[in-house]
Amino acid sequence: MIRDLSRLLRPRSIALFGGGWAVNVVAQLKKSGFDGDIWPVNPKRADILGVPCFASIDELPGAPDASFIGVNRDATIDVVERLSAMGAGGATCFASGFLESESETAGGADLQARLIEAAGDMPILGPNCYGLLNYLDNVTLWPDQHGAIPVERGVAIVAQSSNIAINMTMQARGLPIAYVVAAGNQAQIGASAIASALLDDDRVTAIGLYLEGFGDIRALESFAAKARARGKPVVAIKIGRSDKARAATMTHTASLAGNAAAGSALLRRLGIIEVETIAVFLETLKLLHAIGPLPGASVCSVSCSGGEASLMADLSGGTNLEFTEFAASQRAALKAELGPIVTIANPLDYHTFIWGDVPRMTRVFSMVAAESFDLTVFILDLPRADRCDPSGYQCAVDAIIAAKDQTGARIAVLASLPENMSDAFTRQFLAGGVAVLHGMSEGIAAIGAAIEAGRMLAVAPEPLILVQDTAGRSSILSEAASKQALSDYGVRIPLSVQAQSIDELIEETAALSFPVVLKGVGLAHKSEAGLVVLNILDEPSLIDEARKMHIATPEFLVEEMAVGGLAELLVGITRDPTGTFLLTLGAGGVLTELLADTASLLLPASRTDIQSALKGLKIGRLLEGYRGKPAADIGALTDAVLAICAYAQAHAERLVELEVNPLIARAADAIAVDALIRLNDAEQNKEASP
Incomplete structure (x- = not known):
């Protein structure tokens, strides 16, 4: 069932239930400048932070578009049921103690089932989640601090961990965040359904997923197809690779993590870019927001330091970045501008001879960016303003933005250390259409991800084969039966015979050509048990080996040896x-x-x-x-x-x-x-x- 999340994500009226947590939400709504109706429901208070309270849900002036439910788990079910009956637009369920705690506390699974039933057609987020942040419309349905600010367009992040979501909002990397939605237990609405709804907002440029489990694979497949059709790239962190991480995931959200290799293959298959760290996740989203998926892998690195140029080349080794060389005419033009001392190569170290001369720097930077690179990256670390004077670096900022304006090329600035690019300079670059990457390793990884995103958008995958994972008894086919089953589908196998005695072995192997392989039947790990003998050249040797093996196994498999293997x-x-x-x-x-x-x-x-x-x-x-x-x-x-x-x-x-x-x-x-x-x-x- 597809539920309409529009009222919940972009509400004009918000009801709040609970004590201290509801107070926090009111504080955040007032701080963000939410200009819709705020309706706290609390029979023990006249107001919350100056906002009048309603004594009961029955006194509300209408059905709220969105609600924050910050009461205990049992009371949550009652509130959800009453909101659903009155036609509310949706709710976020803050309480824990549902399915995620089933291994520790009995009854959580039953309570979650009751919660789903109580919600009916009304969409709910969680339980065990903070809620949502909509920085496009100043909606902060969130019971804690957060660090982002209002934007006109930006990326949307869906996270199965509320704390990780909070951490992401605190980034100081200049990433414009449009939405943050905590999925929690995904009792009714999964992360894929939330992300799919966010795609419908034209102000969203890219989607980021922090996943502890995949949930409904078909829903994820459908979301990925929709994102591809809308041309909006998707980046994901999928945790649960280690045994410890999987154990923590189960106690946290009760999500089915799945095999790590299968998870990575699934994301790759669906065209979702997988990254491993939060820093790379944020940098990749930022690059995709500013520039979008890259059409190719040709990258030019530009800096005024041989050390930076060398480090850029070294750290890019083994990635999909390609530092293609300049065209001959361009190399000559750069040589004429930069002088005989400067070696014209990619990565380019242009030295400091032109530093401070903005028109000349602009000419050089434009010459570089005008080449048909898929991305031109300027390495630039700026002095910290509290101890130094960064004004001497304004020339580089101005020249890079001017080169972008003159050429229209895809341009990014990369600070080798994340802290060496202030928020003020980041915003100046972004306003000029220049992407900003914080940290050389993180930046290179983000560029690689943007290249991969471009490749993935070009391919629409077939639907996955999915079956219900039912536990039960299973049987292993014998080696001969397994190979014959595959042979029926076209797999080439060696000619072979089976024998239950040495006499039968002598009779049956007359049809085989030497050399042959002798195997004992009925035991796993035959090689380790000494039950495989290769390259037997004649019948006497075969009989001799069979007699030795007969002590350990009553049955033999003899097959012609596959020679000429490469x-x-x-x-x-x-x-x-x-x-x-x-x-x-x-x-x-x-x-x-x-x-x-x-x-x-x-x-x-x-x-x-x-x-x-x-x-x-x-x-x-x-x-x-x-x-x-x-x-x-x-x-x-x-x-x-x-x-x-x-x-x-x-x-x-x-x-x-x-x-x-x-x-x-x-x-x-x-x-x-x-x-x-x-x-x-x-x-x-x-x-x-x-």
């Missing part, structure tokens, strides 16, 4: 708790644990996605041909992976996990020499369900 790969598909299927591609065989070289995608995966993931692996160079060896048949290798995915998609309702390790890449084909498939025992689980 690289061994792992292909794994697992069902994530979120209901998605994670495809893992990586170095296989003995290198799986040693290299930890993997890439993750979600199903369905396209041929292009698979080939890009394979190319990005450390062993990707082996696939391309390394030190005189032939290249692997990437087309055949991709076909094998797609066939494995086809099996997974066809058996999605039952598949728990699937692993092919190794899938051997060869010059003319790819062949799966070991496989494992685990399936839910559908009938037994059906009988066991209530």
Whole structure:
């Protein structure tokens, strides 16, 4: 059900319930200059900060557009029910002790269910959340201090942590914040639905998500598609990578965190830019607000210091930033302007010969920005005003803004230290259309994210494969059965036979060609148990090895050995708790644990996605041909992976996990020499369900 959040997000009347927390909200509303109606409901007070109180909800002059409910959890349910009955526009539920506390205090889940029922069609935020801040319309439905100021346009932030949301409002980085909405437990309305509603405000330029869990994946998918259609980029921090973080998440909001690799793959699939720190989150949003997603990766760095130029180049190593060289004509023009001592290169150190000469600095800066770079970045740290005089740096500020005005290029200023760009200078740059980045590492990461945002906006993904994650009994297919199941979908496997005795083994292997591989059947981790023997060249050797192995296993699998391998790969598909299927591609065989070289995608995966993931692996160079060896048949290798995915998609309702390790890449084909498939025992689980 899609609920209309417009009255809640942009109210003209606000009701407040509770004691001290309601007082705080009134204080914030008065401080922000909210010019709508404020209706405190409190039978014990005549007024709150000069605003007259109503003795009961029945005395309200009408149905409020928004309400702050700051009473205990049991009373919250009653207030929500009465507001819903009178046609109120929505409410924020501050109280905790609902589902997020179920592991500590019994009854929280039941109370949350009752709260949802009481709300009916009326939208509610939370419970266990602070509320919302709308800096476009001076709506501060928030029971604590916050640090942002009114704006005409800006970014919207949806956070599952109210404290993190507060911290973000305190930033001194010049980020224009339009909305901050705390999602809390998301009992009725999830973060995706909130973010989707915020997209409808044309004054919102980009969306930031602080996520502890994904909730409704289809809702997130729908929001991402809507953001793409509106051309508004989305940035996210997804916590819960460590065991400790996941435990903290569960006690905080009861959100299903999911597997970290699957979470990252999900965000990437949906075109949502994932970052790891709050600083990079804010810098990325700021760059996207000021400039938008970058159309390419070509970046020019400009500074008056060789040290800054070198550090910029070093810190950008391994990122997607490309410092393309100047065109010959431009290099000549810059050389003529800057003189023989200055080396014309990107990153550019223009020295200090032109410092203080604003017209000349403007000419040089315009020459640089006029080139077809996707972003021109000026490195500029300004003196602190409390101990120094920053006026001597005004020439650089004026010249950069003038160059922006003359060229219309995408220009950003980057301070190598976050504190070396004051709020006053930040606002001056932003007013001139120049983005400002605080901190070199953070700034480079933000530029990389903006490049990625540009790439992601160009691709509309297929709908995800989603199944309900049902716990129950499962069974593992034998290696032979697993490989045969995959072979039915087009995966090439070695010719093989199974035998339950040495005599049967001798009879059955007559149809095989040597060399062969002998495997014991029925035990996991066969290699560690000594139940795999490779490269057996003749029948006597096979019989000898089988006799040795017969002590540990009653059954054998013999298969023709796959020769001519160029690289061994792992292909794994697992069902994530979120209901998605994670495809893992990586170095296989003995290198799986040693290299930890993997890439993750979600199903369905396209041929292009698979080939890009394979190319990005450390062993990707082996696939391309390394030190005189032939290249692997990437087309055949991709076909094998797609066939494995086809099996997974066809058996999605039952598949728990699937692993092919190794899938051997060869010059003319790819062949799966070991496989494992685990399936839910559908009938037994059906009988066991209530």
